[in-house]
Amino acid sequence: MTLTSLSIVDFWIILAAALCAAACALLGNFLVLRKMSMMGDAISHAVLPGLAVAFLLTGSVASVPMFIGAAVVGVLTAFFTEWVHSAGKVDEGASMGVVFTGLFALGLLLIVQAADHVDLDPSCVLYGAVELSPLDTVMLAGYEVPRAVAVLSVVLLIDALVVLLFYKELKISSFDPSLATTLGINSRFMHYLLMTLVAVTTVASFETVGSILVVAMLIVPPATAHLLTDRLGVMIWLSLVLAVASAVLGHFGAIWIPSLFGFASTTTAGMMAVATGLLFGLAVLLAPRYGVLSKVRHRATLSLRILREDVLGILARAEERALTGHDADRPLERVAGVPETLTTEELREATLARPLSLRMALWQMVRRGEIAPSDGRYGLTDRGRSQGRDLIRSHRLWETYLARHLNLAGDHVHVPADRLEHVTDMAERLDADLDRPGQDPHDAQIPRPG
Amino acid sequence: MSEYLPSAEAVIRVLTLQDYNTRVVVLGTGLLGLAAGVIGTFMLLRKRALLGDALSHATLPGIALIFLFVTLAGGAGKSLAVLLSGAVITGVMGVGTILFLRHQTRLKEDAALGIVLSVFFGAGVAVLGVVQGMESGHAAGLESFIYGKTASMISSDAMLIGAAGLLVAVACTVLYKEFKLLCFDAGFAASQGSPVIWLDVLMMALVVTVTVIGLQAVGLILVIALLVIPPASARFWTDRMLPLLVAAALVGGIGAMLGAAASALVPRLPSGAMIVVTMTVVFLLSMVFGRARGVLPRYLEHRGLSRRILRQNLLRALYEWAEERSDGHEPLTPEQASGKAMPFGDLLAERSWSIKQLRQMLLRAKGKGLVEQVLGQDDWYLAPHGLEEARRVVRNHRLWETFLIHFADVAPSHVDRDADAIEHVLEPVMIERLERLLGEEHLPPMPGSPHAVAAGGRGADRRGGVSA
Numbered sequence: 001m002t003l004t005s006l007s008i009v010d011f012w013i014i015l016a017a018a019l020c021a022a023a024c025a026l027l028g029n030f031l032v033l034r035k036m037s038m039m040g041d042a043i044s045h046a047v048l049p050g051l052a053v054a055f056l057l058t059g060s061v062a063s064v065p066m067f068i069g070a071a072v073v074g075v076l077t078a079f080f081t082e083w084v085h086s087a088g089k090v091d092e093g094a095s096m097g098v099v100f101t102g103l104f105a106l107g108l109l110l111i112v113q114a115a116d117h118v119d120l121d122p123s124c125v126l127y128g129a130v131e132l133s134p135l136d137t138v139m140l141a142g143y144e145v146p147r148a149v150a151v152l153s154v155v156l157l158i159d160a161l162v163v164l165l166f167y168k169e170l171k172i173s174s175f176d177p178s179l180a181t182t183l184g185i186n187s188r189f190m191h192y193l194l195m196t197l198v199a200v201t202t203v204a205s206f207e208t209v210g211s212i213l214v215v216a217m218l219i220v221p222p223a224t225a226h227l228l229t230d231r232l233g234v235m236i237w238l239s240l241v242l243a244v245a246s247a248v249l250g251h252f253g254a255i256w257i258p259s260l261f262g263f264a265s266t267t268t269a270g271m272m273a274v275a276t277g278l279l280f281g282l283a284v285l286l287a288p289r290y291g292v293l294s295k296v297r298h299r300a301t302l303s304l305r306i307l308r309e310d311v312l313g314i315l316a317r318a319e320e321r322a323l324t325g326h327d328a329d330r331p332l333e334r335v336a337g338v339p340e341t342l343t344t345e346e347l348r349e350a351t352l353a354r355p356l357s358l359r360m361a362l363w364q365m366v367r368r369g370e371i372a373p374s375d376g377r378y379g380l381t382d383r384g385r386s387q388g389r390d391l392i393r394s395h396r397l398w399e400t401y402l403a404r405h406l407n408l409a410g411d412h413v414h415v416p417a418d419r420l421e422h423v424t425d426m427a428e429r430l431d432a433d434l435d436r437p438g439q440d441p442h443d444a445q446i447p448r449p450g
Numbered sequence: 451m452s453e454y455l456p457s458a459e460a461v462i463r464v465l466t467l468q469d470y471n472t473r474v475v476v477l478g479t480g481l482l483g484l485a486a487g488v489i490g491t492f493m494l495l496r497k498r499a500l501l502g503d504a505l506s507h508a509t510l511p512g513i514a515l516i517f518l519f520v521t522l523a524g525g526a527g528k529s530l531a532v533l534l535s536g537a538v539i540t541g542v543m544g545v546g547t548i549l550f551l552r553h554q555t556r557l558k559e560d561a562a563l564g565i566v567l568s569v570f571f572g573a574g575v576a577v578l579g580v581v582q583g584m585e586s587g588h589a590a591g592l593e594s595f596i597y598g599k600t601a602s603m604i605s606s607d608a609m610l611i612g613a614a615g616l617l618v619a620v621a622c623t624v625l626y627k628e629f630k631l632l633c634f635d636a637g638f639a640a641s642q643g644s645p646v647i648w649l650d651v652l653m654m655a656l657v658v659t660v661t662v663i664g665l666q667a668v669g670l671i672l673v674i675a676l677l678v679i680p681p682a683s684a685r686f687w688t689d690r691m692l693p694l695l696v697a698a699a700l701v702g703g704i705g706a707m708l709g710a711a712a713s714a715l716v717p718r719l720p721s722g723a724m725i726v727v728t729m730t731v732v733f734l735l736s737m738v739f740g741r742a743r744g745v746l747p748r749y750l751e752h753r754g755l756s757r758r759i760l761r762q763n764l765l766r767a768l769y770e771w772a773e774e775r776s777d778g779h780e781p782l783t784p785e786q787a788s789g790k791a792m793p794f795g796d797l798l799a800e801r802s803w804s805i806k807q808l809r810q811m812l813l814r815a816k817g818k819g820l821v822e823q824v825l826g827q828d829d830w831y832l833a834p835h836g837l838e839e840a841r842r843v844v845r846n847h848r849l850w851e852t853f854l855i856h857f858a859d860v861a862p863s864h865v866d867r868d869a870d871a872i873e874h875v876l877e878p879v880m881i882e883r884l885e886r887l888l889g890e891e892h893l894p895p896m897p898g899s900p901h902a903v904a905a906g907g908r909g910a911d912r913r914g915g916v917s918a
Contacts, residue, residue: 032557037564038500045671087745088737094499094682101675102730108597108723212507212671213575216568223561258580266579273572280565290556 012134012146014251017272019152020130020208021243023201024217026159029236030194032222033174038093039078040218042100043195044202044211046077048107056110067203074199077103078192130208130268148208155204159197163236166190171232209269216273217243224280227287246276306422307353307361309391312370313421314350315380316388318342341379389447395421396440396447397430403441404434410441461715469714471605476710478608479667481615483706483725486660486673487680487698488622492653494681495633501548503674504567506661508544509537510574510670513595518581530607530666533595537662544570545654598669598722607666614663618656619699629653630691667710668722676702679729686740701736705729759874760803760811765820765840766847766873767800768792768832773844781841781896784834788822791829845896847873849884852900856888862901 031037047070054069077099084095133148140150163170173180173190180187198218205214225238250272255265285293322340342350348358362378365371370384380388398417402408408416427449431437440446493499516536517528526532544566551562578592603611622629631639632649640646657677664673684697709725738746772782772790798808812830815821820836823829832840850869854860860868876884 032561035558035560037560038503041503041564041567084737088686089743090682090685090737091494091497091499093497094494094678097499097503097674097678098682098730098733101672101679101726102733105672105675105723105726105730108720109727112718112720112723210575212568212571215564216572219561219564220569223557223565226557226561227555254576254579258583263580264583266576266583270572270574270576270579273569274576277565277569277572280569284551284555292554295554 009134010251012149013130013268014248016133016146016148016152016208017130017247017251017268018244019149019156020205020214021217021221021247021272021276022240023152023156023159024205024214025221025239025243026156026163026236027194027198027201028218028222029225029232029239030170030174031198031218032226033232034194037219037223038096039081039195040198040202041212041215042081042096043074043077043199044214044218046100046103046107047071047074047199047203047206047211049073049103049110050107050203052107052110052113056113067200070203070206071196071199073103074202075192075196077199078195133208151204152208155201159201162193162197166193170194209272213269213273216276217246220273220276220280221246224276224283227283227290242276242279246272246279249275249279304357304361304364307351307357308365308370309387309422310351310353311347311358311361311365311378312380312384312388313391313395314347315340315342315371315378316385316392319380319385319388320392339377341374341377343377347378390424390427390449391421393447393449394424394427396444397427397434397437399440399442400434400437400446401430413441472711472714474605474608474612475603475714476707478603478610478612478615479710479721479725480703480707481612481619482660482664482667483615483676483680484699484703485615485618485622486664486676486706487684487700487702488619488695489653489656489660490677490702491681491684491695491698492622492629492633493657493677494685496653499678499682500563500674501545502657502661502677504548504563504570505541505545505658506665506670506673507567507574508570509541509662509665510571510595511577512536512538512540512574513592513665514574514577514581515540517592518577518584521584530610533592534662534665537595537665538658540570540574541658541662545658594669595665596669596671597720598665598667598672598725603666611663611667614659618660621652621656622695625649625652626695667706668725669720672722672726675726675729676706679726679733680705683729683733683736683740686736686743689742701729701732705732757811757814760807761815761820762839762843762874763801764797764808764811764815765832765836766843767797768821768830769837769840769844771796772831782832782837784832784837787832787837789831791824791827791831794828794830797830841896843873846876846881848896848899849881849888850876852888853884855900865901 028037028040031040050070050073051066053073054065057069058065080099080103081092081096084090084099085092088095090098130148133146136147137144138147138150139145169180169185169190172183173185173187177187180190202211202214202218205217209217221239221242222235224242225235228238229235251268253275254268254271257271258264258266283291285291288294318338319340322335322338344358344362347362348355351358353361362371365384366373368383369381370387371378372381395417398420399413402413402416402420403410437446490499490502493502513533513536516532516539520526520532547566548559548562551557551565552559557565581592628639628644628649631642631644632646632653636646639649660677661673664676668676680698680702681694683701684694687697688694705728706725708728710721712724712728713719713721736744738744741747769782769787771792772787775790776782776786794808794812798805803811812821812823815836816823818835819833820839821830822833824831847869850872851862851865854865854868855862
């Protein structure tokens with residue numbers, strides 16, 4: 001399968017799938033933000049009895065009565081769930097579970113009763129058959145267009161119009177229902193409006209992706225977009241792009257992936273769900289801000305920086321012990337037998353870091369010109385010395401601050417100061433606040449900046 | 451329709467469980483329902499009711515994949531044990547993914563559930579699509595995992611299911627105390643040295659077990675109903691943990707048995723749907739009639755309370771009307787009360803009750819012998835029996851007002867409304883304490899109203915106030 005052999009059939013299938021995915025994803029943004037994702041699942045299951053009753057009443061599989069029947073039951077699902085939750089004081093998840101399984105089971109029984117007369121296959125409701133959509137066409141403005149494409153276009157248009165019209169209301173009532181109420185927005189109305197749209201879209205999407213995969217299109221692209229951005233407008237557009245991408249990937253995946261293992265092609269709808277799941281997985285791993293990898297990297301960078309600063313502080317203290325003479329007018333004197341450089345092993349014991357992390361930190365510091373190795377021992381360079389002095393200064397200022405303002409005992413200030421010392425940019429304010437102290441609570445000299 | 455109806459003979463055969471196979475299937479499914487009801491109760495209390503839904507959908511790719519692999523390898527892909535082991539693998543993966551998404555990303559529980567449910571199910575559908583395209587084409591039967599079909603169960607399957615159900619029920623009984631603590635206060639359980647994380651894992655393992663073995667009987671879409679409906683129904687009947695578990699087990703067990711029996715009678719009816727519809731009926735009945743939380747008992751209780759409040763308000767209005775028109779601070783005598791009847795119009799102005807409401811109330815009170823009507827007039831007064839209750843209500847009201855003025859520093863002009871709300875629910879113990887607290891000077895048989903406008907009642911305020 002290559003792009004050149006993309007036939008008109010493939011084009012219609014992809015278009016139908018993409019329209020369906022986009023319509024679902026558009027509404028799904030609000031479901032995800034309102035923490036009502038499972039409502040999409042409940043509605044998509046529960047419309048089954050609507051389809052069955054419409055069939056039993058009219059005796060035909062004509063689209064319009066079934067459409068109406070299913071949409072009505074879909075809204076009723078939302079209504080019943082709310083009712084069982086409030087009147088029966090049942091946990092919200094449980095009330096949803098009771099309502100949709102009850103309705104679905106009822107629908108199954110009704111369909112089995114009806115099935116003798118007509119091929120109303122529950123699996124068709126469950127899986128959808130987008131591959132067959134090009135076969136069922138309608139004439140539109142002189143062109144022969146698959147019915148699914150026509151129906152889904154209209155549904156997408158309605159969804160888009162309603163979302164545009166009530167954008168502000170939907171947004172506020174999704175993020176802060178009580179604010180919406182104080183602003184005079186009818187949250188209940190917005191809730192049921194959204195539920196009606198979800199029901200209509202779900203019903204329209206049955207033929208294309210089936211009831212459970214509607215849930216995939218409702219939830220997964222918006223959830224993916226939610227990981228990538230904090231802005232609602234961007235999130236909606238991203239979710240639409242992701243939805244269409246899933247449709248395209250799903251169709252080609254359905255043809256191409258089974259052929260790798262020597263099988264015939266599989267269902268487009270199933271592969272669409274897989275494709276959108278893969279895109280979601282990528283976002284979970286790689287999202288710039290909320291992705292798992294970026295969190296891990298952020299944490300690793302931070303802990304390496306802290307380790308480097310600890311090493312600088314330890315080396316600076318070693319120098320302090322090795323060289324005496326704090327007064328400016330006396331030259332520094334070397335204390336016999338106390339080295340101002342340390343080995344890797346000594347540093348490891350002092351920092352309690354893992355060997356690999358420490359080696360990484362030391363390597364970075366050598367590269368930054370903060371320390372210099374000689375004979376397996378590390379000593380500070382001028383640059384490192386100045387940074388190390390800053391750290392000691394920060395540490396001792398914090399100790400003084402904690403002792404003076406938080407009334408901590410002198411022997412209790414070291415541990416908290418050890419953490420706070422990495423907040424070095426507070427040093428000047430602390431210094432001024434403490435009236436430029438000369439010594440910390442342990443009578444150690446606080447180095448002057450520079 | 452009639453062609454689906456089984457003969458009376460068949461009905462009796464199934465209901466009396468004469469058939470060995472039917473007997474095993476019905477009992478096995480019953481045990482499954484029982485176990486699901488028990489473990490579902492814990493899930494409901496932990497507010498994880500829908501987790502089972504995502505879990506059951508996540509089993510589909512496992513079933514389809516293991517069937518594919520085993521069949522390609524030349525094995526018996528359709529053996530129940532093989533299929534269920536595949537279900538366990540992806541089911542556990544699904545639960546793991548939900549926990550990961552919830553803890554490691556900014557997505558909430560509902561989105562995590564929806565994502566796992568739909569993507570795993572989609573993957574399963576895709577693999578099923580491949581399986582159905584296979585030449586050997588013996589994929590038929592995998593479908594029964596989606597809708598459930600006890601009819602296709604053989605007795606060894608049913609025994610496996612029953613045994614697993616029994617195992618889960620026994621595990622829950624043994625760990626009852628630990629699970630209960632985990633549900634109500636996980637933090638406290640941890641502080642008591644309970645291995646909370648392992649208990650949680652074990653609970654999930656039991657849920658996975660019930661879900662997976664329930665697949666064949668109920669189908670993966672509806673197996674969640676086994677976990678949710680019995681405990682949700684039982685919750686309407688009791689507020690105590692042990693009765694709740696027993697009731698949930700009963701609802702689950704009986705519902706499952708009835709559904710399986712119905713499915714055995716009419717093999718074309720999907721058993722899962724039958725079981726769930728049976729249970730839903732039980733749920734609706736429980737929701738209406740449930741003793742502890744049912745809608746009807748709660749409504750009756752509420753109505754009883756509001757009727758009592760209305761009646762007491764009526765009695766107090768009549769009392770204060772008569773009191774205002776008599777001398778002295780002594781309690782009213784029946785003669786004083788009957789001599790000072792209150793016209794209906796004044797009574798109506800007393801509070802914000804409607805004409806219809808007041809009429810109904812007067813008639814009800816008259817029926818109970820609390821009030822009397824002056825012959826030929828629309829004037830009302832307290833009957834001796836009503837006078838007694840009115841005295842108590844007025845006294846409670848004034849005691850509480852006095853208490854508010856002396857101990858809560860509420861201004862005399864503000865105590866009436868507060869006392870109005872509480873006078874109906876003051877218990878005798880509370881009255882005793884009030885009397886002790888307020889001491890001698892407030893303890894005449896009927897204390898005078900502590901504020902100026904009391905004798906005229908609320909209506910006096912509205913009519914522009916009366917100064918003492």
